[in-house]
Amino acid sequence: MSALQTIALDVMGGDHGPAVTIPAALNFLRTSPETRLILVGQQEVLQPYFKTGLPTQVRIQHASQTVGMDELPSKALRNKKDSSMRIALELVKRGEANACVSAGNTGALMATARFVLKTLPNVDRPAIMTAVPSVRGQTYMLDLGANIDCTAEQLFQFAVMGNEFVRAVTSIDAPRVGLLNIGEEEIKGNEHVKRAHELISASHLNYIGYVEGDAIYIGNTDVVVCDGFVGNVALKTSEGVAKLLAHLLKQQFRRNVFTKLAGIIALPVIRRFRREVDPRRYNGASLLGLRGIVIKSHGGADVLAFENALHSAKKEIHANIPDRIAHQVAAHFITHEQRAAV
Amino acid sequence: MSALQTIALDVMGGDHGPAVTIPAALNFLRTSPETRLILVGQQEVLQPYFKTGLPTQVRIQHASQTVGMDELPSKALRNKKDSSMRIALELVKRGEANACVSAGNTGALMATARFVLKTLPNVDRPAIMTAVPSVRGQTYMLDLGANIDCTAEQLFQFAVMGNEFVRAVTSIDAPRVGLLNIGEEEIKGNEHVKRAHELISASHLNYIGYVEGDAIYIGNTDVVVCDGFVGNVALKTSEGVAKLLAHLLKQQFRRNVFTKLAGIIALPVIRRFRREVDPRRYNGASLLGLRGIVIKSHGGADVLAFENALHSAKKEIHANIPDRIAHQVAAHFITHEQRAAV
Structure with a gap:
């Protein structure tokens, strides 16, 4: 069960970076103590936030780079192989996390998510x-x-x-x-x-x-x-x-x-x-059609907004969204093909 | 000067027809006594509104047909040659009115206006x-x-x-x-x-x-x-x-x-x-790029809203919009052509 509830956070993304994402993560854990969080970002930037030690549900995953909010998606994809965004998505890919949440730039997140996770069959x-x-x-x-x-x-x-x-x-x-x-x-x-x-x-x-x-x-x-x-x-x-x-x-x-x-x-x-x-209250858009859960937070999100994006991720994990969508798309695709064949 | 201030009204257009357009026209005349109005519609429907006689600035132009709010533009154009909408536009074409106002269906109004008035050169x-x-x-x-x-x-x-x-x-x-x-x-x-x-x-x-x-x-x-x-x-x-x-x-x-x-x-x-x-307050959209002034009122307009559409027409007459646009488009077109030739 616990493996089903791990969220990888791109801590460096968004207009405010860790100043927003870390307090939001800690608030989130207060109401969701059963969820584990992997904070992905530059170790030296994150460390000062946890001088008294990490909460037990939290681990830090170092990523040496960050994707800029105005960076071109293609450039981010080519040059930022160790970005917090990319590493967070790879944790989902490897099954170490069940969802990725990022307030980073939408184009880069979409391009990187497609590259790392791939789209579902027939999407x-x-x-x-x-x-x-x-x-x-x-x-x-x-x-x-x-x-x-x-x-x-x-x-x-x-x-x-x-x-x-x-x-x-x-x-x-x-x-x-x-x-x-x-x-x-x-x-x-x-x-x-x-x-x-x-x-x-x-x-x-x-x-x-x-x-x-x-x-x-x-x-x-x-x-x-x-x-x-x-x-x-x-x-x-x-x-x-x-x-x-x-x-x-x-x-x-x-x-x-x-x-x-x-x-x-x-x-x-x-x-x-x-x-x-x-x-x-409505922060946390879903990237649908991928082989994994990816939530895009508004770049300018504050602590409350980012916390809501984390709750969206949790909800999608529980609802098992990618599997459900995969089944539905497959069902429709077959019907569609069959219809075409008739 | 008076010839510059005649508005042809498609009295039958809109969800409410004359029940809205006629009171709006009379209200409008109270604040714009220098403007003349031609009310275009079925004589027998309009007559009862003017039992005590027509105001001096108003004349009725009979049109036997009306364009339905859901009528296809192509059908209206083909089958409704004596519609209130069409006749109102033809009054503008012939120079008897300086603007046409209609709350009739947008597609039909646009198609008929293009057919009757034509677009300005280079538009x-x-x-x-x-x-x-x-x-x-x-x-x-x-x-x-x-x-x-x-x-x-x-x-x-x-x-x-x-x-x-x-x-x-x-x-x-x-x-x-x-x-x-x-x-x-x-x-x-x-x-x-x-x-x-x-x-x-x-x-x-x-x-x-x-x-x-x-x-x-x-x-x-x-x-x-x-x-x-x-x-x-x-x-x-x-x-x-x-x-x-x-x-x-x-x-x-x-x-x-x-x-x-x-x-x-x-x-x-x-x-x-x-x-x-x-x-x-914002009712009265302009159809720009035609050889004449055409104002489209919201179909569901009430008296106040339709009155505002009439004021929009008056404003466009004063501002001489089609001529000004014709000049600007011509100027830009020449520059553009010249640029292309260089």
């Missing part, structure tokens, strides 16, 4: 998925930036992977799957999206058809499938809207002494509201 | 543009759904058109123009976006380079250029986020008697906030 490309809050709970969305241009087959694979993930980590047995599109008739969708629509329609997924951007947050769908360009824009746009609204609301409460007073009275309510929509 | 495809609120004021965004796949040249034309529009209707002399992209290095952007980046970089526009989705609302750019698929998803996603946040905030204020009390006290502030971000 063309991994996808990045995250949950976002919705009116009715949560919506899972993929891809969020790993793949710019997607074929219909890839979008179909994303649907299968997202569907199985949601089945594994929630109580929803037949998640509603939607394909992101725009509302205009006739000019609707590009060719890839139209073909993906046909593929998903013909599958056994609980496919609800095309959905528009607002569906992500309205909650009439559990999984939203799109290519990485569109998904990334949608996610970043959402961040922008939330920031704007927070800014304008604050501005209104600051207008004069009466609004300030109203603000003080409403503060507990607004604080609770902010906690509920706190993006840190 | 491949018209684009839909709207303003959205930002932390620092407003951001203008195009395309929002008229074009699914855009070439680099089209994106470049959108940049030129958006730039000139903002120069014409605001006091900004050199609008900051950004090209929507995603943040990942190396896999950044698709080929069209990369080539558009080169084209805009080489122009005299105040180009600030790639921007991510959050930039739309942060306000570090005045014009955001993207293809219609991405733009439409971004806009709809924004609506979804705003609805979710409004829902959750309301929920928090309804939790118990104390939060309800806090809600009552904060109500004036929240009302003011809601007014400020009211999407109706």
Whole structure:
């Protein structure tokens, strides 16, 4: 059992490195004492954090290099063979860890993970998925930036992977799957999206058809499938809207002494509201379709956010995500092949 | 001067038709008594609204057909030659009106407008543009759904058109123009976006380079250029986020008697906030790149929202948008050709 609960941490990744990742790891252990952590990074940098000794569940794995946040993926792959990111992924590859968590640069993490772990059989490309809050709970969305241009087959694979993930980590047995599109008739969708629509329609997924951007947050769908360009824009746009609204609301409460007073009275309510929509609660995107669990934390994550990424890793280990996805993709692929043969 | 201020209204368009468009038109005239309106629609439907006679600035133009909100653009174009939408556009074509406003279906409006009015020289495809609120004021965004796949040249034309529009209707002399992209290095952007980046970089526009989705609302750019698929998803996603946040905030204020009390006290502030971000204030998207002014109102617009679409038309007439865009596109096209010849 204990071997099933080891997480390899790229301690050096992210904007803040060990200053965030180590306190987050220690906080995480407080609520998950059964999990083991391998902290991967430069020994001399990590040592000072553990002057009084390492907790029993923790071991340090030295890695002499770090991948910069702006480093090109291809360069990281070629020149950083002893990076904390790479070593953390290799621990998963060798079965010494069951998941890798990194706040390092997304492109490098994706490229290195594909190289070290490889994709699952019949998966063309991994996808990045995250949950976002919705009116009715949560919506899972993929891809969020790993793949710019997607074929219909890839979008179909994303649907299968997202569907199985949601089945594994929630109580929803037949998640509603939607394909992101725009509302205009006739000019609707590009060719890839139209073909993906046909593929998903013909599958056994609980496919609800095309959905528009607002569906992500309205909650009439559990999984939203799109290519990485569109998904990334949608996610970043959402961040922008939330920031704007927070800014304008604050501005209104600051207008004069009466609004300030109203603000003080409403503060507990607004604080609770902010906690509920706190993006840190949703930190920890999954790289799906790999032969291993890889969680990408936001680069700017603070301690609380990074801790949530560790919890995501733990949840995926328990749910045995890669195996479940492998089975589902295989099942769909066979059906698909068989159908083609008929 | 009066000939410069005639707006042709597709009275039948939108989810509510004359029940919204006529009261909006009458409200509009109260603040814009110098503008003339041609109400285009079925005489027998419109007559009952004017039992006591028509205002002097208003005349009715009969059109026997209406375009349905779900009608395919190609069918509307072929079968609805006497639709209120088509006739309103033809009034602009013949110079009897200076702008057309319709809440009818976007695809049909775009197709009919292109057919009736034609695009400006050197403009491949018209684009839909709207303003959205930002932390620092407003951001203008195009395309929002008229074009699914855009070439680099089209994106470049959108940049030129958006730039000139903002120069014409605001006091900004050199609008900051950004090209929507995603943040990942190396896999950044698709080929069209990369080539558009080169084209805009080489122009005299105040180009600030790639921007991510959050930039739309942060306000570090005045014009955001993207293809219609991405733009439409971004806009709809924004609506979804705003609805979710409004829902959750309301929920928090309804939790118990104390939060309800806090809600009552904060109500004036929240009302003011809601007014400020009211999407109706931003109703009235521009179809840019045509030989005439066409404003698309949201299909679900209410009276206030539709009235704003009429004000947008008036503003574009005053600013002489099509002529200004024609000049700019021609100038850029020549420079571009000349550059190519060197």
